[in-house]
Amino acid sequence: MDITTEKHYNPGQYRLVAVTPDSDTTSMSLDLTPQLKIVDVRQYLSGRPTPGNRGNVVTTVVNRGTGPTWVFNIVYENAPYDLATTIDASPSLPTANLALPKTEAEVILHPNESQEYMGSVPPFVIPNSKSCDGWSSETVVVVQAARNSNTKQLVRASHSGELLSANFRNSCNEISIEMIGKEADDA
Structure with a gap:
């Protein structure tokens, strides 16, 4: 299967x-x-x-439209971990940017179906100066799909539990995440 954003159809009306x-x-x-x-x-x-595993998130996306597409990246705005905030809107292969799912066939999202995705860079790896004493952060989850179609959602993460440290990275082992309000504005 050869999936790149250049090979996506143009969404809209077609005549059969x-x-x-x-x-x-x-x-x-x-x-x-x-x-x-x-x-x-x-x-x-x-x-x-x-820290890399517990600092990452699983994002469930549903396609409520009438045509299929695929997700090729999950990034974040205003995440505690700066490397997760790089918004790469350029076309790329989905499995290069996603930790989940693992195959190209699984990134395709058909109408009325949902899929779980996880970006390759964890947003909630925290600086050395932070602890796990219940502080919270607000981050925008950005799902990038073919044809530069971005879907965004504001979330609030509460960081608590034990501090995990390894390979010069830290994260809390308990992160409670709530979605705030409606979908954020598109890019």
């Missing part, structure tokens, strides 16, 4: 035409427009309890 063997034709209008919405954001709790 059927021709019978007798050359009779019939046609109908068909709307192919994906509409992504972030429906859940939660701390990643699988794998070893490392």
Whole structure:
């Protein structure tokens, strides 16, 4: 499978035409427009309890539109970990930027389906000066899909529990995440 954002169709109205063997034709209008919405954001709790794992999040996205698309990146605005805030809107291969899912077939999001995604850079790795005493941060989760279609959601993360430290990175082992308000403005 070869997925790049250059090979995505142009969303919009299409006309489907059927021709019978007798050359009779019939046609109908068909709307192919994906509409992504972030429906859940939660701390990643699988794998070893490392700062990189516990500082990352799983984002559930649903396609409420009428056409398929694929997610190629998850990034963050105003995240505690600066490296997670790089907004890369350039086309790229999905599996290069995502820790989950692992295959290109799984990044495709059909109408009325949902999928869990995880970016490759954890947003809630924290500076050495921070502790896990219940402080909170507000971050915007940005789901980047084909055709530079960004979907955003503001979240509040409460950092508590034990401080995990490894490889010069820190994170709290308990991060409670709540979605705040409606979907953030598109980029």
